[in-house]
Amino acid sequence: MLRTVNRVLTALIGLVLLALGLAVLFAAAGLPRRWDLSMPSGWPWTRPGDVVLTDADRTRWTGEGWWWPVVIAALAVLALLSLWWLLAQLRRHRLGEVLVDSGDGEGARLRGGALEDVVEAEAEAQPGVDRARVTLTGRRRSPRARVGLVLAPHAQPGPVAHRLRGEALHHAATSAGLDALPAEVRMRAARHRAERVS
Incomplete structure (x- = not known):
C-alpha cells in the first residue's frame, strides 16, 4: 500500500x-x-x-491577526508531512538480522538474508514449486516472512502450502529459536511459452 x-x-x-x-x-x-x-x-x-505575487497580493493579509499563525501552522504541517514521507522512504522494508536465543542468556544474531536463503532453498526443493522468494519483515525478536511461490502447472496449492508451513517455515523457526514464524504466502502458476513442434 x-x-x-x-x-x-x-x-x-x-x-x-x-x-x-x-x-x-x-x-x-x-x-x-x-x-x-x-x-x-x-x-x-x-x-x-x-x-x-504583486506587492498588493503579498501584503493583503499581513495586517490581520490570524494571518501569521495560519501561515506558520500550515508550513509546520507541510514540513511534518514531508519529514514523515522522507522517513518512510528511508525505512528498511527487509529485516537485516534476527535475534536467536542461544540458551546461554547472551543470544546471537543471524543475518536475515541467510535465513531467507535457507527458507527459499527448502521451499524450492518441495515438489510442485518452481521458484520461491522469501523476504523477512517485522522485528528482530518476532520476524514475519513474506513468501512468493511460483507453482509448477501440476502443483496443488493446498498441499504445497501445508508442506511449506510444516517443513521450511517450521525448520527456520526451530533453528532460530523462535516460537513461530508467521508467513504471508502468495502463489502463482508458472507461465510457460508455447513451443512450436515440427
Missing part, C-alpha cells in the same frame, strides 16, 4: 512542479509576446519582468 501511495504522490508532485516550472520558463522567455499568444484572464506571467 505504501509503495502505491508513494508512487502516486511522487507522480503528482512531479507533474505539478514540472507544469509550474514550464509556465515560469514560458513567461520568463517572453514567449507569449513573441508568439502573439493571448493568455487566459488572471494568468500571472506574460512578460519576463512579471513577478509571481
Whole structure:
C-alpha cells in the first residue's frame, strides 16, 4: 500500500512542479509576446519582468491577526508531512538480522538474508514449486516472512502450502529459536511459452 501511495504522490508532485516550472520558463522567455499568444484572464506571467505575487497580493493579509499563525501552522504541517514521507522512504522494508536465543542468556544474531536463503532453498526443493522468494519483515525478536511461490502447472496449492508451513517455515523457526514464524504466502502458476513442434 505504501509503495502505491508513494508512487502516486511522487507522480503528482512531479507533474505539478514540472507544469509550474514550464509556465515560469514560458513567461520568463517572453514567449507569449513573441508568439502573439493571448493568455487566459488572471494568468500571472506574460512578460519576463512579471513577478509571481504583486506587492498588493503579498501584503493583503499581513495586517490581520490570524494571518501569521495560519501561515506558520500550515508550513509546520507541510514540513511534518514531508519529514514523515522522507522517513518512510528511508525505512528498511527487509529485516537485516534476527535475534536467536542461544540458551546461554547472551543470544546471537543471524543475518536475515541467510535465513531467507535457507527458507527459499527448502521451499524450492518441495515438489510442485518452481521458484520461491522469501523476504523477512517485522522485528528482530518476532520476524514475519513474506513468501512468493511460483507453482509448477501440476502443483496443488493446498498441499504445497501445508508442506511449506510444516517443513521450511517450521525448520527456520526451530533453528532460530523462535516460537513461530508467521508467513504471508502468495502463489502463482508458472507461465510457460508455447513451443512450436515440427
